[in-house]
Amino acid sequence: xxxxxxxxxxxxxxxxxxxxDGIAHRLLQHLVLTVVCLAVSxxxxxxxxxxxxxxGKGGALAVNISNVGRAVPTFAVLVLLLxxxxxxxxxxxxxxxxxxxxxxxxxxxxxxxxxxxxxxxVQAARGMGMTGRQTLLHVELPxxxxxxxxxxxxxxxxxxxxxxxxxxxxxxGLGRIITAGFNLASTPQVVAGAxxxxxxxxxxEGAFEIAERLSPRRARGGAR
Amino acid sequence: MTAPxxxxxxxxxxxxxxxxxxxxxxxxxxxxxxLRLTGLSVLVGLALAVPLAVLARRWSWAAxxxxxxxxxxxxxxxxxMFSLLLPVYGLSATLVVAGxxxxxLTLLVRNILAGLRAxxxxxRQAARGMGYGPVRLLLTVELPLALPAAMAGVRIATVSAVSxxxxxxxxxxxxxxxxxxxxxxxxxxxxxxxxxxxxxxxAVLADLLLLVLQRLLTPWTRAGGT
Numbered sequence: 001x002x003x004x005x006x007x008x009x010x011x012x013x014x015x016x017x018x019x020x021d022g023i024a025h026r027l028l029q030h031l032v033l034t035v036v037c038l039a040v041s042x043x044x045x046x047x048x049x050x051x052x053x054x055x056g057k058g059g060a061l062a063v064n065i066s067n068v069g070r071a072v073p074t075f076a077v078l079v080l081l082l083x084x085x086x087x088x089x090x091x092x093x094x095x096x097x098x099x100x101x102x103x104x105x106x107x108x109x110x111x112x113x114x115x116x117x118x119x120x121x122v123q124a125a126r127g128m129g130m131t132g133r134q135t136l137l138h139v140e141l142p143x144x145x146x147x148x149x150x151x152x153x154x155x156x157x158x159x160x161x162x163x164x165x166x167x168x169x170x171x172x173g174l175g176r177i178i179t180a181g182f183n184l185a186s187t188p189q190v191v192a193g194a195x196x197x198x199x200x201x202x203x204x205e206g207a208f209e210i211a212e213r214l215s216p217r218r219a220r221g222g223a224r
Numbered sequence: 225m226t227a228p229x230x231x232x233x234x235x236x237x238x239x240x241x242x243x244x245x246x247x248x249x250x251x252x253x254x255x256x257x258x259l260r261l262t263g264l265s266v267l268v269g270l271a272l273a274v275p276l277a278v279l280a281r282r283w284s285w286a287a288x289x290x291x292x293x294x295x296x297x298x299x300x301x302x303x304x305m306f307s308l309l310l311p312v313y314g315l316s317a318t319l320v321v322a323g324x325x326x327x328x329l330t331l332l333v334r335n336i337l338a339g340l341r342a343x344x345x346x347x348r349q350a351a352r353g354m355g356y357g358p359v360r361l362l363l364t365v366e367l368p369l370a371l372p373a374a375m376a377g378v379r380i381a382t383v384s385a386v387s388x389x390x391x392x393x394x395x396x397x398x399x400x401x402x403x404x405x406x407x408x409x410x411x412x413x414x415x416x417x418x419x420x421x422x423x424x425x426x427a428v429l430a431d432l433l434l435l436v437l438q439r440l441l442t443p444w445t446r447a448g449g450t
Binding site: 071161169190201 | 296299300301302303304305307308310311380383384386387388390391393394395401404405407408411413416417419420423424427428431
């Protein structure tokens with residue numbers, strides 16, 4: 001109980017919120033890293049997954065890449081990148097690792113979603129004279145949207161977690177509060193940082209949960 | 225005066241045979257610690273997940289909260305999870321195991337529950353008709369039939385645990401993660417690469433081993449299907 005009140009005290013101390021090491025700055029760093037890397041990963045993964053899913057090719061790759069991603073430790077990749085020339089670009093290793101770990105769930109979910117679209121619907125679209133591109137954009141994509149969004153959600157949660165681990169390898173973000181706490185042997189700071197990270201992750205998950213609740217309506221609206 | 229040795233260790237190369245031969249014992253100890261932490265956490269996770277899944281199956285009102293709590297636990301990033309447990313366990317191997325158990329719970333409970341739910345109602349009724357009591361029904365009919373789905377969960381949980389153990393380096397109990405952490409601070413390329421590769425090798429081998437175990441435990445799935 002002592003530790004919890006101490007952690008609360010640490011969190012509510014205004015001195016810990018300002019400055020380059022302050023909570024506000026770390027929170028912003030974490031948010032920017034997550035959003036930017038999510039956008040980049042989506043731009044990389046979604047077009048590939050949608051086209052592969054539309055063509056029905058490369059399925060083994062798209063499905064297995066998630067399993068490979070799970071077996072490779074995030075921390076190891078971060079440190080390996082840090083020791084390569086990428087390590088010299090400041091946040092370079094963090095960004096590359098974040099994107100690498102966000103791509104597999106995006107790819108797998110979008111691909112599976114595309115393949116799960118009812119084949120007879122796709123044939124009906126072809127029968128109506130739709131081109132491949134039209135089928136992809138107006139039939140398959142809207143129908144697979146829930147699955148694609150699920151992938152985006154998993155990727156976002158993964159990004160928040162990876163951005164935290166990046167602090168172990170010298171990256172920015174909320175994880176830095178935890179690692180700094182460990183270096184100072186300050187349990188209240190470690191716990192306060194952990195609470196912040198956990199809250200951040202749960203808020204992201206919650207935001208997607210709400211978006212998903214609203215999405216069936218949007219998916220139908222998007223099928224114009 | 226002796227000249228400084230000019231081997232791959234001195235040149236700090238990524239791949240280094242001399243590293244493997246001179247640091248064999250350190251690597252072996254780290255691998256053993258890695259295996260112990262992973263194995264222990266998956267076993268404890270299973271010991272908790274099976275009753276939870278059975279309860280959630282028996283009383284459907286329990287399923288929602290059980291799944292919700294384990295999903296929330298799974299959302300919390302690993303570094304934060306270990307840090308949150310710090311006041312409870314201190315800097316110890318127990319802390320790492322406790323964190324990993326909480327992670328494996330989500331995967332295990334969800335898969336075991338899905339397996340139990342997939343047992344056909346006719347099968348259950350047939351067993352009941354043959355005079356099976358609830359305990360015997362669970363142990364000799366439902367759980368064996370849920371085994372393939374449960375094993376899928378165990379495999380995912382084990383592979384994830386192997387990779388997450390490395391984060392335990394923050395408290396000094398990270399198996400191969402300790403070597404990666406130390407190697408990062410000293411820019412020791414051979415150590416970081418060797419430990420990382422070993423992590424992936426352990427994950428792949430564990431996955432294969434569990435796959436073989438699953439085949440041995442469920443001979444009926446092969447007799448009918450493939």
